[in-house]
Amino acid sequence: MSDRGGVFSGHRWFAGGARRFLSGKLKSAGVENSLQEADWILSRLLNVSRAKLFACPERILTDSQVAAAMKILRRRASGEPLQYILNEAYFWGLRFEVGKGVLVPRPETELLVELALELLPRPFSPIFLDWGTGSGCIAIAMLLERPDAKAFMAEKNPLSLRWAWENIGRHGLQRRAFLWHSREAEDIPSVKGALDMVVGNPPYIPTKDIGSLMREVRDHEPHLALDGGEDGLDFYRTLFRSACGWLKPEGTLVLEIGGADQAAQLRRMPPPCLSFIKEVSDYAGIPRCMAWRYFP
Numbered sequence: 001m002s003d004r005g006g007v008f009s010g011h012r013w014f015a016g017g018a019r020r021f022l023s024g025k026l027k028s029a030g031v032e033n034s035l036q037e038a039d040w041i042l043s044r045l046l047n048v049s050r051a052k053l054f055a056c057p058e059r060i061l062t063d064s065q066v067a068a069a070m071k072i073l074r075r076r077a078s079g080e081p082l083q084y085i086l087n088e089a090y091f092w093g094l095r096f097e098v099g100k101g102v103l104v105p106r107p108e109t110e111l112l113v114e115l116a117l118e119l120l121p122r123p124f125s126p127i128f129l130d131w132g133t134g135s136g137c138i139a140i141a142m143l144l145e146r147p148d149a150k151a152f153m154a155e156k157n158p159l160s161l162r163w164a165w166e167n168i169g170r171h172g173l174q175r176r177a178f179l180w181h182s183r184e185a186e187d188i189p190s191v192k193g194a195l196d197m198v199v200g201n202p203p204y205i206p207t208k209d210i211g212s213l214m215r216e217v218r219d220h221e222p223h224l225a226l227d228g229g230e231d232g233l234d235f236y237r238t239l240f241r242s243a244c245g246w247l248k249p250e251g252t253l254v255l256e257i258g259g260a261d262q263a264a265q266l267r268r269m270p271p272p273c274l275s276f277i278k279e280v281s282d283y284a285g286i287p288r289c290m291a292w293r294y295f296p
Contacts, residue, residue: 001074001121006009006067008258011066012060012061012067012286013061014058014059015042015046015053015056015057015058015059015060015062016057016058016059016063017063017199017230018038018042018055018056018066018069019035019038019039019042020041020051022034022037022038022041022042022069022073023035023038023093025073025100026038026073026076026077026144027213028049029076029077030215031076031077032135032267034138035075035221035247036083037287039053040082040086041069041072041073041076041082042069043067044060044086044088045065045068046059046061055092055172055255056228058214059061060284063266066098070250071092072085072086072278073183075212075268076242079216079219079220080220081104081213081216081217081220081221083098083104084098084100084104087099087106089104089135089137090105091105091107091109091110091137091141092113092137092144092262093139093140093172093266094137094139094144094171095134095165095168096136096137096140096163096170096198096282097135097163097167097170098135098163100155100220101157101158101159101160101162101163101222101223102134102135102159102160102163102164102221102222103134103221103225103226104135104221105134105135105137105155107281108274108288109137109138109201109256109258110141111256111280111282111288111289112138112199112201112254112256112289113138113142113145114253114280114286115146115254115278115280115291116128116138116142116197116254117146117198118199119252119254119277119278119291120142120149120196120197120252120274121123121196121197122148123148123149123210124148124151125148125149125151126146126148126196126197126198127149127150127151127152127153127194127195128142128149128150128151128152128196128197128198128199129152129153129154129188129191129195129197129198129200129246130142130152130153130154130184130199131150131154131185131198131199131200131202131239132154132155132156132201132202132225132235133155133160133179133201133227133277134157134163134164134201135160135164135167135239136153136163136164136167136168136179137167137199138176138199138200138201139151139199140151140167140168140173140177142199143148143176143177144171144173144175146195149176150177150178151176151177151178152178152180152188152190152191152195153168153177153178153179153180154180154182154188155179155182155183155220156182156183156224157224159179159222160222160225161179161181164179164180166296173272177273179185179287185238185239185241185242187240188242188246188295191246191249192246193245193246193248194245194246195248195251196246196247196248196251196252197247197248197250197251197252197253197254198239198242198243198246198251198252198253199254199255200239200254201224201253201255201256202236202239202256202257202265203225203227203228203232203234203235203258204223204230204232204233204235204256204258204262205226205228205232205258206228206229206231206232207227207228207229207230207231209272210226210227212222213226228258231265232258232262233262233265233266233269236255236266236269237269239253239255240253240269240284241271243274243292243294244271244273244274244294246293248294249294249295249296250293250294250295251294252277252291252294253274253291253292253293253294254289254290254291255289255290256288256289257287257288257289257290259287260286260287261287262287263279263287266290270292273294273295273296274292274293274294275292275293275294275295276290276291276292277292277293278290279291279293
């Protein structure tokens with residue numbers, strides 16, 4: 001490798017120059033948050049915080065760290081999600097292990113956790129179902145906020161189950177989180193009439209739109225967690241039917257949604273046993289979550 005804008009001095013690679021070099025290469029490869037991802041790569045390799053990285057731009061990378069950085073760069077430039085490469089993602093201020101076969105946790109899903117925690121009953125010990133748990137990030141965040149709660153975590157994808165189990169163990173929740181390999185909504189029999197809440201981030205991308213997603217998502221993340229059928233609402237129909245059998249009277253169904261058009265349709269879809277109670281939008285004003293209460 002040659003000297004590029006102060007990356008090297010002799011054969012040494014400095015953190016500050018490496019940050020500029022990696023960010024530039026990532027930007028050229030079409031990575032939107034190139035500087036943030038460069039920081040993430042270097043923070044991981046140097047085992048320092050982002051603040052420490054800023055404070056010590058003269059820090060020298062070892063040969064093995066340089067080689068690792070270049071390997072990560074090649075994989076990321078090809079479109080592979082950085083979270084898969086590093087086997088980690090951050091959600092709700094927590095670290096989760098992720099990799100091939102599981103949906104990468106998104107910041108907007110934290111709005112779902114906020115709404116679910118707001119509506120989760122107090123003061124008694126609630127039981128909830130996280131349908132389509134993926135990495136387990138939703139249920140784990142909720143359980144850590146509510147030490148009195150217990151969760152069923154249902155997931156269809158065997159690859160995702162592996163990551164959910166790793167994260168349950170990582171956060172010490174084996175006694176309060178029950179992981180369930182659920183192929184269909186109907187095969188979750190032990191929760192019938194027992195739940196205070198059903199929460200989930202169902203697949204909501206219309207099938208025809210999958211091909212237009214960012215390449216990181218389209219080519220690497222599981223379509224099983226993305227494809228919501230022709231209109232993106234197939235799994236909402238399933239959950240509306242099933243929630244009325246799972247929930248206790250006055251229990252709540254809390255779901256992430258795909259925007260204003262879906263919100264308008266979802267207001268009209270639920271059966272009479274589910275009464276709409278709240279909608280939450282993100283900072284851009286896009287509807288992201290909706291909640292219904294069950295009245296038998």
